[in-house]
Amino acid sequence: xEINLYSPVDGEVKKxxxxxxxxxxxxxxxxxxxxxxxxxxxxxxxxxxxxxMVFETYHAYGFDINGLQFLIHCGMxxxxxxxxxxxxxxxxxxxxxKNSDIFSVDLNLLESKNFSNETPIVFVINELEEYKIxxxxxxxxxxxxxxxxxxxNFKEKQKEDLKSIDPIKFFNVSNKxxxxxxxxxxxxxxxxxxxxxxxxxxxxxxxxxxxxxxxxDNIKNLPIVKxxxxxxxELQIVIGQDVYKLKDEVIKLNNKELNLKSSIALKNENIxxxxxxxxxxxxxxxxxxxxxVGTGLIQAxxxxxxxxxxxxxxxxKISGPNxxxxxxxxxxxxxxxxxxxxxxxxxxxxxxxxxxxYFKLEGLMGVALGIILCSPLLFGDGxxxxxxxxxxxxxxxxxxxxxxMLDQITKIRVNTMNTKIFVIIxxxxxxxxxxxxxxxxxxVALELMFRPFIVIIVVSPLAxxxxxxxxxxxxxxxxxxxxxxxxxxxxxxxxxxTAIWQIAVIFGIHGMLGMITMLDHISxxxxxxYGVGPSISIWAQVGALIGVxxxxxxxxxxxxxxxMLPAGFLGITEPILYGINLPKKRPLLSGAxxxxxxxxxxxIMGVTQRSQxxxxxxxxxxYFSDPVFNGVGKLDPVTNGLIYLVMxxxxxxxxxxxxxxxxxxxxxxxxxxxxxxKNLATFSLLELNLNKNELITLKKExxxxxxxxxxxxxxxxxxxxxxxxxxxxxxEKLNSIISKEEFQKEKIIEKGKKMVSLNQLDKASxxxxxxxxxxxxxxxxxxxxxxDKQYQIIDFVNLNNVLETINMNIVKNIHNSKFIDxxxxxxxxxxIFNNLNIVQIHYGLLQNKISNINLNELIEEKxxxxxxxKTI
Numbered sequence: 001x002e003i004n005l006y007s008p009v010d011g012e013v014k015k016x017x018x019x020x021x022x023x024x025x026x027x028x029x030x031x032x033x034x035x036x037x038x039x040x041x042x043x044x045x046x047x048x049x050x051x052x053m054v055f056e057t058y059h060a061y062g063f064d065i066n067g068l069q070f071l072i073h074c075g076m077x078x079x080x081x082x083x084x085x086x087x088x089x090x091x092x093x094x095x096x097x098k099n100s101d102i103f104s105v106d107l108n109l110l111e112s113k114n115f116s117n118e119t120p121i122v123f124v125i126n127e128l129e130e131y132k133i134x135x136x137x138x139x140x141x142x143x144x145x146x147x148x149x150x151x152x153n154f155k156e157k158q159k160e161d162l163k164s165i166d167p168i169k170f171f172n173v174s175n176k177x178x179x180x181x182x183x184x185x186x187x188x189x190x191x192x193x194x195x196x197x198x199x200x201x202x203x204x205x206x207x208x209x210x211x212x213x214x215x216x217d218n219i220k221n222l223p224i225v226k227x228x229x230x231x232x233x234e235l236q237i238v239i240g241q242d243v244y245k246l247k248d249e250v251i252k253l254n255n256k257e258l259n260l261k262s263s264i265a266l267k268n269e270n271i272x273x274x275x276x277x278x279x280x281x282x283x284x285x286x287x288x289x290x291x292x293v294g295t296g297l298i299q300a301x302x303x304x305x306x307x308x309x310x311x312x313x314x315x316x317k318i319s320g321p322n323x324x325x326x327x328x329x330x331x332x333x334x335x336x337x338x339x340x341x342x343x344x345x346x347x348x349x350x351x352x353x354x355x356x357x358y359f360k361l362e363g364l365m366g367v368a369l370g371i372i373l374c375s376p377l378l379f380g381d382g383x384x385x386x387x388x389x390x391x392x393x394x395x396x397x398x399x400x401x402x403x404x405m406l407d408q409i410t411k412i413r414v415n416t417m418n419t420k421i422f423v424i425i426x427x428x429x430x431x432x433x434x435x436x437x438x439x440x441x442x443x444v445a446l447e448l449m450f451r452p453f454i455v456i457i458v459v460s461p462l463a464x465x466x467x468x469x470x471x472x473x474x475x476x477x478x479x480x481x482x483x484x485x486x487x488x489x490x491x492x493x494x495x496x497x498t499a500i501w502q503i504a505v506i507f508g509i510h511g512m513l514g515m516i517t518m519l520d521h522i523s524x525x526x527x528x529x530y531g532v533g534p535s536i537s538i539w540a541q542v543g544a545l546i547g548v549x550x551x552x553x554x555x556x557x558x559x560x561x562x563x564m565l566p567a568g569f570l571g572i573t574e575p576i577l578y579g580i581n582l583p584k585k586r587p588l589l590s591g592a593x594x595x596x597x598x599x600x601x602x603x604i605m606g607v608t609q610r611s612q613x614x615x616x617x618x619x620x621x622x623y624f625s626d627p628v629f630n631g632v633g634k635l636d637p638v639t640n641g642l643i644y645l646v647m648x649x650x651x652x653x654x655x656x657x658x659x660x661x662x663x664x665x666x667x668x669x670x671x672x673x674x675x676x677x678k679n680l681a682t683f684s685l686l687e688l689n690l691n692k693n694e695l696i697t698l699k700k701e702x703x704x705x706x707x708x709x710x711x712x713x714x715x716x717x718x719x720x721x722x723x724x725x726x727x728x729x730x731x732e733k734l735n736s737i738i739s740k741e742e743f744q745k746e747k748i749i750e751k752g753k754k755m756v757s758l759n760q761l762d763k764a765s766x767x768x769x770x771x772x773x774x775x776x777x778x779x780x781x782x783x784x785x786x787x788d789k790q791y792q793i794i795d796f797v798n799l800n801n802v803l804e805t806i807n808m809n810i811v812k813n814i815h816n817s818k819f820i821d822x823x824x825x826x827x828x829x830x831x832i833f834n835n836l837n838i839v840q841i842h843y844g845l846l847q848n849k850i851s852n853i854n855l856n857e858l859i860e861e862k863x864x865x866x867x868x869x870k871t872i
């Protein structure tokens with residue numbers, strides 16, 4: 001095949017290798033030529049073509065000429081002009097010819113701004129078997145003159161694609177992607193060496209941490225790889241239109257290794273046991289958030305249908321008016337009911353599976369144990385609260401304390417574990433430990449039969465009769481305490497009850513609070529002062545989340561938080577709690593404080609919860625009714641409901657304000673250093689038996705180090721962080737575009753696979769056309785350049801130099817101090833490094849350095865040892 005290329009302007013033609021930009025000179029973007037334009041108006045450089053790309057700043061355009069892909073790029077670095085000096089009327093899909101106007105450029109503007117006006121015209125060569133640029137005319141040339149002729153042959157696959165794309169091949173995903181993903185992951189330096197992996201139309205992109213760990217030659221030699229390009233810290237691997245398949249395999253591979261690596265990292269880090277527990281707990285619970293959100297929305301729909309009388313109020317056991325047994329209603333309503341409620345009734349199974357995944361319990365043992373611990377066979381008619389029956393196995397007598405919760409402490413019961421989060425986690429952890437031990441002691445020939453048998457026969461009874469009973473005892477004590485606290489007058493008791501509700505939700509012990517509410521509801525004629533707790537506390541946590549959304553400059557965090565709001569409005573706070581408020585701590589505390597005041601005021605004003613009408617936005621309905629068991633309310637229904645709404649508004653408003661006032665994106669460098677120095681001084685006091693004057697001197701020495709972080713340094717850190725946040729914001733914008741495109745393409749791929757499996761190849765071919773029309777490359781390329789530009793603005797070099805100097809001075813000062821134990825001196829260095837570089841560590845641009853000591857633990861050991869010696 002052969003193509004004629006014509007000069008689009010008057011000017012001078014040069015060889016592509018003479019281009020000042022190495023990206024073009026090295027033929028990374030393709031082969032071709034360079035024109036130095038002398039006139040402003042560019043016309044078609046071909047006989048006929050189709051426009052495939054129009055860059056947003058109008059300085060670059062893509063064309064399809066007889067199947068060959070061309071790019072014309074006017075000027076070097078002209079993207080930074082953001083379209084200034086360029087005009088064009090081209091649109092993607094336009095058919096253009098030699099006499100068509102492509103674009104115009106103000107060459108005087110480029111000259112005044114010291115931009116090169118070199119204009120490369122290149123074509124993609126990766127798809128070609130062979131090609132040759134014939135009779136290239138170098139030197140001066142006029143617009144419309146023939147520059148050269150390009151003869152070329154496509155690779156066999158490309159020839160076939162030009163004739164007819166085979167749907168079977170197009171929609172087939174081969175194992176080659178899985179194998180290639182493993183090798184690319186290895187050659188990039190492993191998951192630990194990049195922050196993220198994503199793709200555009202043809203390229204797999206890695207945000208690399210350390211370029212030296214990347215084996216670029218091995219990557220280039222992989223059959224699936226067409227080219228590699230470095231763009232700052234980003235490695236771009238050119239794959240082709242099926243790049244998304246490779247990216248999916250890389251992500252799958254990373255997900256398989258994620259939990260194991262997290263566990264190893266935790267073991268290597270000297271962090272407190274409590275923090276390890278929180279990390280473990282969050283990792284297990286975060287995975288079930290999508291289930292909570294999805295089924296929560298269905299529960300909300302059920303609540304609407306029930307409140308409006310469209311759907312019957314389905315129950316297992318009738319305990320009030322207008323209720324219908326599940327066996328006495330239509331199958332359609334039953335299916336809707338179990339769709340929305342089953343995951344809540346048996347959430348323990350999901351927790352068991354997530355815990356098994358975290359602890360790496362092999363096979364489906366987590367599923368089996370989850371089903372046993374949350375067995376529907378223990379349900380019957382649902383028992384109390386619809387969460388299953390309990391069974392009295394030992395009665396130690398009857399006591400009458402006046403506290404209905406505490407009175408139950410003598411009743412030893414066994415029950416289903418649906419809401420016993422920590423019992424389930426403990427059981428799965430025990431199963432993992434037992435399973436690991438059994439692998440070492442059981443002969444291989446007997447392992448398949450006896451290992452699962454022993455794990456199940458040991459762990460199941462242990463969970464029911466051991467962990468379960470202990471946890472019931474803990475729950476009873478907790479409920480008893482809250483019952484007494486709730487009796488504190490002036491609204492304080494109900495305020496505490498309301499404040500603590502969402503914290504109880506986090507640890508799965510809110511069931512006891514629910515029992516207090518239920519008993520109060522029954523004894524007061526169908527109303528409860530404690531009933532305001534769940535709903536007001538929900539709005540408080542939602543308000544705390546909104547405060548984070550308003551104040552945070554982290555675009556990724558803001559996007560995640562906004563996505564959690566709908567669930568919060570429907571009364572589902574688990575995503576908010578586990579995802580943001582608990583990990584960030586201050587929003588959780590802000591919500592608890594706001595809930596306390598709103599709950600206390602509501603109680604003082606006499607608000608009571610009456611009929612059950614759901615959570616979130618639906619809870620208000622129940623406050624506008626009379627007490628359901630003919631009790632007498634302090635307030636009439638309308639007043640009761642209106643004050644309740646005011647308290648919800650007060651709760652959410654106060655939480656927003658508190659969250660905004662207290663929220664911090666991260667701990668400051670000075671705060672972290674001050675904390676480290678305080679611990680270092682305490683340890684030195686205990687280890688070296690410093691006297692009072694020596695301790696005062698040491699504290700003064702350490703405090704002087706904080707002055708090294710002067711105003712200019714703090715200003716530089718703030719400037720760098722601001723630019724990092726802008727960079728992240730651009731990346732999130734790009735990810736949104738890419739995700740939307742990927743979602744659209746994935747839908748087409750799934751449909752295409754189905755069509756191919758049904759042998760409907762004509763329909764599959766139509767889908768291919770739809771697939772190829774989805775093209776956001778213009779926006780993606782523009783954002784990529786903007787992201788790279790923003791990254792270059794971040795003054796890492798200056799910041800690192802300044803912090804390195806401060807780090808060296810602090811280390812030197814610690815070394816020169818005669819009041820610091822030399823055994824810990826070296827181990828303090830990585831901690832100080834982490835404290836100073838918290839900005840880059842916080843945003844995932846730098847890794848924590850690991851220290852072999854934990855000052856807090858060492859201090860606790862010293863204090864404990866001294867107490868023992870004192871006792872002796």
